[in-house]
Amino acid sequence: MADQELRRALHTFAVYRHRFEEGQPPVLEPGGALLADETVCSLEPPYMRAWFALTVVENHVQALDALWRDNQFANAGPAFTLARTPFIGACTAYWILQPDSSEERVIRALRVVHKDLTDSQGRFKDFLNDPTLQGQDHKDGRRLANEGLKDMQERVSRVRSALAELGGSTKFVETELVMETFEAMGETAGDPWTRLLGLDTWRRASGAAHARRWVVAGIGEQYTDPYGRKIERSAYERSDLARLVVTTAHIYEQVWKRWDELNRSGGPRPFG
Numbered sequence: 001m002a003d004q005e006l007r008r009a010l011h012t013f014a015v016y017r018h019r020f021e022e023g024q025p026p027v028l029e030p031g032g033a034l035l036a037d038e039t040v041c042s043l044e045p046p047y048m049r050a051w052f053a054l055t056v057v058e059n060h061v062q063a064l065d066a067l068w069r070d071n072q073f074a075n076a077g078p079a080f081t082l083a084r085t086p087f088i089g090a091c092t093a094y095w096i097l098q099p100d101s102s103e104e105r106v107i108r109a110l111r112v113v114h115k116d117l118t119d120s121q122g123r124f125k126d127f128l129n130d131p132t133l134q135g136q137d138h139k140d141g142r143r144l145a146n147e148g149l150k151d152m153q154e155r156v157s158r159v160r161s162a163l164a165e166l167g168g169s170t171k172f173v174e175t176e177l178v179m180e181t182f183e184a185m186g187e188t189a190g191d192p193w194t195r196l197l198g199l200d201t202w203r204r205a206s207g208a209a210h211a212r213r214w215v216v217a218g219i220g221e222q223y224t225d226p227y228g229r230k231i232e233r234s235a236y237e238r239s240d241l242a243r244l245v246v247t248t249a250h251i252y253e254q255v256w257k258r259w260d261e262l263n264r265s266g267g268p269r270p271f272g
Contacts, residue, residue, distance in 0.1 A: 002242040009249035031265035046109040053093040084205035090251040107168035124149035
C-alpha cells in the first residue's frame with residue numbers, strides 16, 4: 001500500500017513539472033490578484049516568495065524521484081529526511097497564498113522574508129566575531145562581511161517598516177505555519193487524526209535531519225560490529241515516509257490550484 005501511495009504522490013509532483021521549464025514564475029495575468037498584490041507592497045510580492053518555496057519543493061522532489069528509480073526507497077531513512085524540505089516548502093507557499101485579503105498575503109510573505117533576512121545575518125557575524133580573523137591579513141574578508149551584514153540589516157529595516165505600515169507582526173514560527181496550513185485546508189487535509197499524524201511525521205523528519213535519536217527510539221535494532229561494539233541500526237517505517245510524501249503532494253496540488261485561482265483575470269479580488 002505504501003508503495004502505491006508513493007507512486008501516486010510522485011506522479012502528482014510530475015504533473016506540475018512543466019511550470020518550471022522557463023526558470024521563472026508562470027506568466028501573471030493582468031487583472032489577477034497575484035499581480036495586484038504588488039500595489040500593496042513591492043518589496044517582495046507574495047507570488048515571488050511562494051514561487052521560491054515551490055522551486056525548493058521541485059528541486060528536492062527530483063532528488064526523491066532519483067532515489068525511487070534507484071532502489072524504491074529500500075532505505076527509507078535518507079528519503080525521510082529529504083522529504084522534510086519539500087513538505088515545509090509546500091506549506092510555506094500555501095500559507096502565503098491562502099488568505100483572500102491581498103494585504104494579508106503581503107504581510108505573510110514579508111514575515112517569511114523577515115525571518116530569512118534576520119537568520120542570514122549570523123553567517124556574517126561568524127566572520128566578524130572570530131578572534132583569529134582580526135589581523136591585518138584578513139581586513140578584506142572583514143570588509144566584505146561588514147558590507148554583507150550592513151546590507152542585510154538595511155533590508156531587514158525596510159521589511160520591518162513595511163510590516164509596521166500594514167499593521168503586521170514580524171513574528172514567524174515554522175510550527176505555527178504548518179499547523180495553520182492544516183487548519184486552513186480543513187477537511188481536504190483529512191480528519192484531525194490524519195492531520196496530527198502528518199504534523200508528527202514532519203517533526204520526526206526534522207529531528208532525523210538533525211541526527212536526533214528520539215526519532216528512531218524503539219525502532220532501531222542492534223548489531224555487533226567487527227570490534228565487538230553494540231551498534232544501533234536506525235530504521236524508518238516506509239509508512240511514515242509515505243505519509244509525509246503523500247501529505248506534501250496534496251498540499252502542493254492545493255498550492256497550484258490556489259495560484260491559478262489568484263492569477264485568473266477576474267478571479268478573487270484583493271480586498272485587504
